[in-house]
Amino acid sequence: MKILIIRHAKVNHIWKKWCTSSEFDEQCSMYDTPSVDTSPLNPLMCDASDIYISKLIRTYYTARKMFGDEKFTRTSLIMGYQVP
Template sequence: MKITIIRHAKVNYKWKALCSSQEFNKSCNEYDISPIDFSNKYSINTKQPIYISELSRSYDTAKLIFGSNKFIKMNLFNEVPLRAFTDKEIKLPLIIWRIFGRIQWYMNSKKQIETKNQTYKRAKKTVDFLEKKNQDCFIVCHACYMRILLRELKYSGYIGNYSRINIMNLQKFVFIKE
């Protein structure tokens, strides 16, 4: 079975350099509904199933790459949600909000919408779902979740190119299991 995973296209959104907790949460929500950059285009012609997340950038990217194919939208492929690590209304650099939010996620804090353990269980459920379908497929999803999903594929016996560091927009990963 061959699974090809593609990160969504670049999102046209300008993050504030400094923001409060409310502004950060609002920005995360705005980012989730912002349009993608349609200038980077490559196309793939396939009859294989194409799975996408429920976020618009995943659908728009799939449409950009695969044209008028039908897409299977599932919450299994959604990004790991991020919210402010505190509700205090202090202005902090964006990087601080992101890092401390992900640290909370990593530490399984209930302050985040989804914990690390929940994300790992979701990735395992995703691999189980794909193996039950037992057919080559494409997935268009998101960087943070991709890192976990790629790791789960590797642990499940798939072989493929694997990067946990910096996943670029429209980057493609191919995993195969005989």
């Protein structure tokens, strides 16, 4: 079995330089929802029988750019953290 781990593309979000705790939570939510810059990515040519991605929209956009119209399984098991 081969496992390929790919991080998402660059997120189109500019972080505030300074913020309160509640503003930081808001910034994290905003980071999770914007588009990503997939322009420098090239499609991958590999045999992938199953492709799992996190539930974050940025991973979906990245996977679409890299794997085209393949079917993806979205799961919350592939998440480094979760904003409440």
